[in-house]
Amino acid sequence: MARSAAAAAEDDGVEDALALVGRQxxxxxxxxxxxxxxHRATPWGEARARAARAxxxxxxxxxxxxxxxxxxxxxxxxxxxLTDLPSFDTSAMDGWAxxxxxxxxxxxxxxxxxxxxxxxxxxxxxxxxxxxTGARIPAGATAVIRSEHSRIDGGGHLHAQxxxxxxxxxxxxxxECRSGDQLLPAxxxxxxxxxxxxxxxGYDQLLTVRRPRVEVLVLGDELLTEGLPRDGLIRxxxxxxxxxxxxxLGAEVLATRRIGDDAEALHRAxxxxxxxxxxxxxxxxxxxxxxxxxxxxxxxxxxLVDGVAVRPGHPMLMARLAPxxxxxxxxxxxxxxxxxxxxxxxxxxxxxxxxxxxxxAPDPYRACLRDEVQGHPYDTRLxxxxxxxxxxxxxxxxxPAMLRGIAAAHGLAVVPPGGARAGDELEVLDLPWSPSxxxxxx
Numbered sequence: 001m002a003r004s005a006a007a008a009a010e011d012d013g014v015e016d017a018l019a020l021v022g023r024q025x026x027x028x029x030x031x032x033x034x035x036x037x038x039h040r041a042t043p044w045g046e047a048r049a050r051a052a053r054a055x056x057x058x059x060x061x062x063x064x065x066x067x068x069x070x071x072x073x074x075x076x077x078x079x080x081x082l083t084d085l086p087s088f089d090t091s092a093m094d095g096w097a098x099x100x101x102x103x104x105x106x107x108x109x110x111x112x113x114x115x116x117x118x119x120x121x122x123x124x125x126x127x128x129x130x131x132x133t134g135a136r137i138p139a140g141a142t143a144v145i146r147s148e149h150s151r152i153d154g155g156g157h158l159h160a161q162x163x164x165x166x167x168x169x170x171x172x173x174x175x176e177c178r179s180g181d182q183l184l185p186a187x188x189x190x191x192x193x194x195x196x197x198x199x200x201x202g203y204d205q206l207l208t209v210r211r212p213r214v215e216v217l218v219l220g221d222e223l224l225t226e227g228l229p230r231d232g233l234i235r236x237x238x239x240x241x242x243x244x245x246x247x248x249l250g251a252e253v254l255a256t257r258r259i260g261d262d263a264e265a266l267h268r269a270x271x272x273x274x275x276x277x278x279x280x281x282x283x284x285x286x287x288x289x290x291x292x293x294x295x296x297x298x299x300x301x302x303x304l305v306d307g308v309a310v311r312p313g314h315p316m317l318m319a320r321l322a323p324x325x326x327x328x329x330x331x332x333x334x335x336x337x338x339x340x341x342x343x344x345x346x347x348x349x350x351x352x353x354x355x356x357x358x359x360x361a362p363d364p365y366r367a368c369l370r371d372e373v374q375g376h377p378y379d380t381r382l383x384x385x386x387x388x389x390x391x392x393x394x395x396x397x398x399x400p401a402m403l404r405g406i407a408a409a410h411g412l413a414v415v416p417p418g419g420a421r422a423g424d425e426l427e428v429l430d431l432p433w434s435p436s437x438x439x440x441x442x
Contacts, residue, residue: 041307041314044343044380044414050304051318051344055351058276058324060209067199070190073208074250074354079184079194082202085176089137090115092169096150096158097141100125103157113138128158137170144169177201187355189250209354211252215275216242218258219266219282219291220332237334237403238281242341246279248432249346250353261289270295276325276352279345282332284315292317292329301327305344309379312400313339318348333400339382342412342429365411365428367392375419384409385428392426406431 042050062076091097097113098104105127112130113120122139123129131137131144146169149162177183183197190208198206218239229235236258243253254275259265261283270278283292296303301319308316313336317329326348330340370391375381384405385392392413397404406412413420414427 041309041379042305044308044310047305047308047310047316047318048343048347052347052351054304054318054320054326055348055353058352060212060352060354062207062209064205065208066205067195067203070198070206070208071192071195072250073190073206073211075184075186075188075190075194076207076209076354077186078182079188079198079201079203079206081177081179081181081183083179084174085200086171086173088173090171091131091133091135091137091144092171093144093146094133095131095144095146095169096128097123097131097138097144098128098158098160098164099123099140099142102126102128102164103153103159104128106130106152106156106158141170142166189355211250212276212349212352213254213274214243214246214251214277214279214349215254215269215273216246216256217266217269217278217280218242218256219280220261238330238332238337241334241403242279242281242330242337245338245341245432246345246349249341249349250355251277251349261291263291263294266291267295267298270299270321270327277345277348278321278325278327279330279341280327281330281337284317284329284331296327308343310339310343311376311379311381312336313343313382314379316340316344318344331400334403335384335398335406336400338403338406339412342382346429365430366425367428368425369394369413369420369422372422373413373415373420375415375417378417380417381415381419382412382429383415384411385413386410392428 060076065073091113096104096106107123107127107129112132113135114132115134117135119136120129120138123141125140128145129138137144143164143166145158145160145164149160151159151161153159183201184194188194190206216239218236220236227235239256239258243256247253257269259269266280266283280292283290286293296319299321301321303317303319305316305318308314310316312333313331315329315331316336316339317327319327319329321327328340328344328348330337330345367387368391370388370393373381373383373394384395384398386395386408387393387410394413395405395409398406409431411428411430414429420426
């Protein structure tokens with residue numbers, strides 16, 4: 001059985017318990033001798049920084065996309081206005097275009113001036129014409145009077161019921177931007193509002209960064225894909241979770257494949273994949289069926305991160321398979337795998353997808369703890385939390401094999417070695433979604 005679940009959970013629990021009283025497990029307890037792993041492990045902040053640098057160092061491929069297919073992608077170049085917005089003076093309201101001071105003689109012109117029609121006849125002082133929202137302002141017009149702010153007397157003259165100021169309710173040409181103005185920088189995610197702005201600015205398609213292609217390899221002979229656990233087998237919690245999580249981080253997930261504890265099968269999967277990023281689950285330690293390290297050595301991969309000083313998730317790793325191709329090895333325990341996603345995969349994908357082109361990564365979100373959190377003596381801890389007002393409340397069920405806490409969480413609090421007291425301000429790794437309710441028991 002691979003160390004992707006029960007065995008890894010047991011070792012994690014043993015090592016964490018020993019570490020909390022100042023001891024490391026010895027050679028007879030299933031781990032390297034005291035101090036070996038901690039010496040090798042990369043500090044948590046440095047591991048994230050390495051992942052971000054690796055992502056930024058991979059020039060992302062770009063491609064033009066029609067507007068109706070660009071949603072959720074990232075701009076590969078600045079969005080520059082192709083026209084003035086608005087491109088001519090327009091009426092901001094339904095009402096009357098007037099010239100000069102009133103009262104005004106109404107110029108009869110069918111339904112008046114409508115949006116989408118050619119340039120209307122000019123107005124002379126003392127005249128008015130009905131106008132629709134978005135219609136071109138006629139030459140000579142000095143203001144628009146809203147329909148509800150006007151009246152017509154028995155002689156057919158228009159009167160304003162409120163003071164009229166020059167230019168009121170007229171959107172002048174170029175009010176929002178001029179042709180050539182930069183509207184958004186490269187690296188901006190394409191949201192529905194961005195699509196609307198691009199269309200208004202004259203675009204039919206956008207040059208976008210292709211989403212990083214990811215393949216998920218779920219390792220282990222002990223995993224069931226349906227039904228209840230039985231005969232020493234357990235349900236695969238990572239297969240249903242990792243792919244959607246990576247999509248939420250901006251990746252295009254090509255497939256989620258399940259591979260047994262078979263080194264040759266894993267080697268074939270790694271060497272034949274067309275993905276930009278492979279995410280494996282389990283098999284990152286040094287047990288008899290932990291094949292990730294041997295396969296990486298066989299393929300000539302460059303290990304960029306080999307273990308991180310974080311709990312849960314310390315056996316995570318990141319390797320460069322080839323220029324522009326990476327593998328992130330996630331631990332097999334579910335919450336430890338989430339730790340690996342947010343520590344290594346998220347900053348790597350942020351760089352690979354071009355989302356950092358608009359500037360540096362956003363400032364970390366920080367908030368104060370409501371309750372004390374126990375820490376690890378040497379390593380960073382990532383603890384599921386919910387926000388209650390302006391405070392962070394740590395959740396129970398935060399063991400490496402547990403998902404109950406993270407399923408209810410708003411984010412993971414970054415707890416420094418030694419722990420944190422109530423009132424301490426901590427960095428929070430936000431999740432790419434919000435839970436539907438207040439979550440389960442805190």
